[in-house]
Amino acid sequence: MSLRAPGFPRAGLGILLAVALAYGLVIGVRALYGWDPVLDGDAVLQVALIAAPFGFFIGFGLFDYWFRWASGAPTVPEEHSSHGARSWKDYFRVNTDHKVIGIQYVVTSFFFLLVGGMFAMLVRAELAQPGMQFVNPNAYNGLFSVHASILIFLFIIPVFAGFANYVLPLMIGAPDMAFPRLNALSYWMLPVAGIMMLASFLAPGGSFSTGWTAYAPLSTEAPIGQVFFTIGVQFAGASSIATALNFLVTIITMRAPGMSFFRMPLLVWANFSTSLLVVIATPFIAASQFFVLLERALGFNFFEVTRGGDVLMYQHVFWFYSHPAVYIMMLPGFGIISEILAVKSRKPIFGYRMMAFSLLAIVVLGFTVWAHHMFVSGMQEWIRVPMMITTAVIAVPTGIKIFSWLATLWKGVLHLDTPMLFALGFVTMFTLGGISGVMLAMIPFTIHVSDTYFIVAHIHYVLFGGSLFTIFAGAYYWFPKMTGRMYDERLGKLHFWTTFVGFNLTFAPMHLIGIEGMPRRVADYAQEFAGWNLFISIASFVVGLSTLVFVYNMVVSWRAGIRAPANPWKALTLEWQVSSPPPIFNFDTIPTVVGGPYEYGVPGAVHGVFKGAEVKTTATPAGAAPVGD
Amino acid sequence: MVVGGVVASAVGIALALAIDWFPTLASTQAGKVHTLYDVLLIASVPIFVLVLTVVIGAVIQFRMRPGQEDQDGPPIHGNTLLEVVWTAVPALLILGLCAYSYVVLRDIEEAPASERQEMTIGVTGQQFAWTFTYPKEIAGGEKPLSTTELVLPVDRPVKFDIQAKDVIHDFWVPEFSVKLDAVPGITTSYRITPDRRGTYPVVCAELCGLGHSVMRSRVRVVTPDEFDAWLQEQSQPAVPEGADESQLAAAGKQVFAGSAGCGACHTLADAGTNGQIGPDLDEVLKGVSEDKIRTDIVDPEAEIAEGYGAGVMPTNFEQTLSASELDALVAYLKEATQ
Numbered sequence: 016m017s018l019r020a021p022g023f024p025r026a027g028l029g030i031l032l033a034v035a036l037a038y039g040l041v042i043g044v045r046a047l048y049g050w051d052p053v054l055d056g057d058a059v060l061q062v063a064l065i066a067a068p069f070g071f072f073i074g075f076g077l078f079d080y081w082f083r084w085a086s087g088a089p090t091v092p093e094e095h096s097s098h099g100a101r102s103w104k105d106y107f108r109v110n111t112d113h114k115v116i117g118i119q120y121v122v123t124s125f126f127f128l129l130v131g132g133m134f135a136m137l138v139r140a141e142l143a144q145p146g147m148q149f150v151n152p153n154a155y156n157g158l159f160s161v162h163a164s165i166l167i168f169l170f171i172i173p174v175f176a177g178f179a180n181y182v183l184p185l186m187i188g189a190p191d192m193a194f195p196r197l198n199a200l201s202y203w204m205l206p207v208a209g210i211m212m213l214a215s216f217l218a219p220g221g222s223f224s225t226g227w228t229a230y231a232p233l234s235t236e237a238p239i240g241q242v243f244f245t246i247g248v249q250f251a252g253a254s255s256i257a258t259a260l261n262f263l264v265t266i267i268t269m270r271a272p273g274m275s276f277f278r279m280p281l282l283v284w285a286n287f288s289t290s291l292l293v294v295i296a297t298p299f300i301a302a303s304q305f306f307v308l309l310e311r312a313l314g315f316n317f318f319e320v321t322r323g324g325d326v327l328m329y330q331h332v333f334w335f336y337s338h339p340a341v342y343i344m345m346l347p348g349f350g351i352i353s354e355i356l357a358v359k360s361r362k363p364i365f366g367y368r369m370m371a372f373s374l375l376a377i378v379v380l381g382f383t384v385w386a387h388h389m390f391v392s393g394m395q396e397w398i399r400v401p402m403m404i405t406t407a408v409i410a411v412p413t414g415i416k417i418f419s420w421l422a423t424l425w426k427g428v429l430h431l432d433t434p435m436l437f438a439l440g441f442v443t444m445f446t447l448g449g450i451s452g453v454m455l456a457m458i459p460f461t462i463h464v465s466d467t468y469f470i471v472a473h474i475h476y477v478l479f480g481g482s483l484f485t486i487f488a489g490a491y492y493w494f495p496k497m498t499g500r501m502y503d504e505r506l507g508k509l510h511f512w513t514t515f516v517g518f519n520l521t522f523a524p525m526h527l528i529g530i531e532g533m534p535r536r537v538a539d540y541a542q543e544f545a546g547w548n549l550f551i552s553i554a555s556f557v558v559g560l561s562t563l564v565f566v567y568n569m570v571v572s573w574r575a576g577i578r579a580p581a582n583p584w585k586a587l588t589l590e591w592q593v594s595s596p597p598p599i600f601n602f603d604t605i606p607t608v609v610g611g612p613y614e615y616g617v618p619g620a621v622h623g624v625f626k627g628a629e630v631k632t633t634a635t636p637a638g639a640a641p642v643g644d
Numbered sequence: 645m646v647v648g649g650v651v652a653s654a655v656g657i658a659l660a661l662a663i664d665w666f667p668t669l670a671s672t673q674a675g676k677v678h679t680l681y682d683v684l685l686i687a688s689v690p691i692f693v694l695v696l697t698v699v700i701g702a703v704i705q706f707r708m709r710p711g712q713e714d715q716d717g718p719p720i721h722g723n724t725l726l727e728v729v730w731t732a733v734p735a736l737l738i739l740g741l742c743a744y745s746y747v748v749l750r751d752i753e754e755a756p757a758s759e760r761q762e763m764t765i766g767v768t769g770q771q772f773a774w775t776f777t778y779p780k781e782i783a784g785g786e787k788p789l790s791t792t793e794l795v796l797p798v799d800r801p802v803k804f805d806i807q808a809k810d811v812i813h814d815f816w817v818p819e820f821s822v823k824l825d826a827v828p829g830i831t832t833s834y835r836i837t838p839d840r841r842g843t844y845p846v847v848c849a850e851l852c853g854l855g856h857s858v859m860r861s862r863v864r865v866v867t868p869d870e871f872d873a874w875l876q877e878q879s880q881p882a883v884p885e886g887a888d889e890s891q892l893a894a895a896g897k898q899v900f901a902g903s904a905g906c907g908a909c910h911t912l913a914d915a916g917t918n919g920q921i922g923p924d925l926d927e928v929l930k931g932v933s934e935d936k937i938r939t940d941i942v943d944p945e946a947e948i949a950e951g952y953g954a955g956v957m958p959t960n961f962e963q964t965l966s967a968s969e970l971d972a973l974v975a976y977l978k979e980a981t982q
Binding site for chain 2: 153367393453463
């Protein structure tokens with residue numbers, strides 16, 4: 016154990032120094048201003064929450080190379096021996112291998128899925144009956160706020176980054192990501208953000224409890240637990256921006272020879288689109304939370320109306336990120352589904368180019384609809400109708416994707432294993448979420464159901480029936496590649512059916528009680544909703560239990576599943592052309608891409624060839640003029 | 645399969661329309677929103693049925709059978725006509741729905757033909773209570789009338805001017821189908837015309853803190869005569885002059901449970917309430933003087949019970965309760981907690 020070498024001991028020291036700095040800074044500044052008392056606990060906490068993560072990053076060794084380079088000292092070249100992971104301990108140090116980082120991301124995110132899911136179970140336990148049973152109203156508000164924040168910022172967004180980290184460089188024939196050290200930094204910001212959000216429960220006054228939306232001025236007046244969200248989001252956001260830049264540069268510059276944009280698998284297209292959204296939109300949520308932080312910590316009066324503040328400004332800035340965030344949480348899933356449906360139907364993706372263009376259309380339209388979250392906010396009225404139209408029009412590119420997937424299924428040879436079941440579950444459930452989304456674009460209807468359980472139902476059909484189903488599909492699909500083992504198919508199917516049924520029983524009735532008048536985010540509700548709430552709570556416990564089947568399957572299969580072959584699904588994309596798990600540097604020779612990624616059914620078709628192998632070209636590359644049947 | 649899909653759509657639409665989705669429709673606006681929702685259902689069900697039918701049909705017809713393990717499907721890459729159709733048809737459908745929604749929106753927000761007929765009522769949200777203010781022309785007194793209960797004459801258009809004192813709230817009566825945020829610093833407003841007599845809940849729909857779920861009141865839609873009688877009654881003291889202690893306390897119990905709504909947040913054994921937002925009154929008011937109880941009600945920030953935060957209890961009771969109601973409430977709390 017050395018305090019000079021990078022690692023946990025030095026990281027601990029870094030945190031201690033950062034906390035000392037926080038005390039020093041606060042006491043020093045307050046003493047200079049002559050404020051009494053010189054020690055303000057809240058102020059120290061806020062400075063420490065910003066400084067301590069940097070103490071951790073520096074101590075842990077994430078900045079060593081850059082510091083050496085910047086100071087002119089000889090840099091330590093990346094040792095090849097530090098690539099790859101030989102034991103579980105290698106996942107707990109700085110590692111620049113995209114496959115190690117991918118697994119770090121995915122496992123960390125699934126840990127937070129379980130944590131966030133636990134909070135959902137506690138929420139449903141409290142709501143099983145009217146009145147207060149298990150928690151007080153403050154703790155309840157904390158539970159649903161942390162539930163949403165953890166699952167959005169620490170699960171859905173990063174788990175997609177994790178899958179893409181692992182498979183995207185392989186898919187485009189690259190040896191690693193463009194910026195491996197930045198990649199490691201992006202990952203390590205996540206546990207920091209997650210631990211910070213969870214630690215808010217220890218704060219005086221309880222955890223942050225203003226929802227994941229943290230509307231001002233509720234959030235600027237809330238107890239100190241709020242800043243754990245305000246600052247935690249900054250780290251999660253910085254992580255996502257850095258990763259998105261990394262993906263963009265990797266995709267643009269590191270494609271294998273012959274991998275033109277229209278030969279890229281749709282997962283790559285999906286992450287390209289998502290990354291565009293992230294780099295443009297995410298700075299806005301950072302800004303919205305800085306407003307809150309500056310108002311709380313330094314009295315900036317952004318939202319203090321008696322001093323010229325403007326309450327609605329927060330919502331505009333917040334939703335300018337948080338609506339595109341819905342697509343950040345959905346487009347990578349579209350990519351996963353396109354991979355799985357093509358492979359498992361043994362057919363090319365129907366309308367490849369339209370699938371790629373529709374992603375880009377969603378990116379552009381996604382920035383023009385944020386105010387549909389504010390139809391009842393009291394904002395200027397004229398903007399509602401244009402935003403209604405743009406919102407509803409997003410259903411067109413989304414519809415193109417749904418219909419193209421259906422056409423991909425048609426006449427295929429469908430392998431109905433677990434990834435495929437989740438993919439089909441996604442197509443149907445996401446359609447429902449999309450339909451309620453179009454309903455919610457319609458202003459008079461939204462005025463009635465905004466802030467009710469109808470919204471809760473809609474977002475869970477989109478994020479659970481949508482995103483989470485694609486995540487499960489992806490987890491099963493790439494499990495053999497990432498772990499080198501096969502998962503248990505029987506347990507996988509059990510997981511799918513229990514989740515699918517439990518999910519529908521939980522969230523479908525919420526549409527009804529929402530329209531009937533049950534507001535969301537309430538710890539207690541009117542007696543008339545008691546029956547449905549009990550039903551929903553029981554159904555939600557089924558979903559909770561079904562997750563345990565998934566965890567058991569993953570853990571046991573990873574330890575003792577049968578060895579996976581290189582290409583168990585007979586897929587054409589490049590990640591399946593190398594061993595499972597892939598060699599440390601991915602490819603012994605960089606492949607040359609000679610055709611489209613989904614040429615199933617074309618005799619002798621290949622997507623990429625390796626040097627020395629016989630070169631064959633396919634008759635029709637994906638994206639060529641469509642051929643009718 | 646086409647026949648199956650059509651039948652399933654018809655059955656689906658019939659089922660969706662048969663469900664009793666909405667609460668009682670109590671305003672002219674609610675009826676129009678309900679009709680819009682019915683149209684949305686009719687447009688939506690066939691789309692979902694289409695997707696479901698194709699998925700189930702494909703699973704039945706094209707699932708891999710023994711012996712097909714190594715087979716691939718035909719290499720179909722696309723079909724321009726199909727792709728044009730499934731871009732154009734949804735686009736037209738959606739623009740149609742948008743146009744219809746725009747018409748409904750204009751209808752429900754339209755001002756009544758004669759402005760004199762319309763009544764304007766102030767609505768103020770604060771943690772965690774609603775205050776309704778009737779202008780003096782309507783209240784008939786010398787100053788505006790403030791109440792915690794909303795009473796509206798049936799069939800008379802009303803415009804709510806909505807404000808917030810602390811954080812954002814949202815003024816919603818589910819039976820009226822219209823809601824709008826109460827935003828600190830600005831006045832927002834909407835119109836409704838109640839068209840059905842009855843008592844409905846007033847709900848805060850925007851998360852506003854600890855007591856969000858109990859920030860409730862009620863609205864009574866009554867006949868014009870009953871409305872006038874109610875206005876009359878408001879100008880009378882709640883307790884007759886010279887009432888004795890027990891009459892006063894009995895009236896106070898009414899105030900506690902009714903207009904002041906104390907039980908939502910406070911536990912008080914005598915009134916049978918068990919709210920947990922604020923302190924347990926049986927404990928904190930034991931042996932406390934009447935003056936202190938009065939201060940605790942009208943100026944709750946002056947002294948806060950240990951373990952409870954500032955800014956939770958409404959500070960408007962001096963405005964929303966009449967002097968006699970306040971006297972009665974104090975007398976009741978004194979009696980009930982000794």
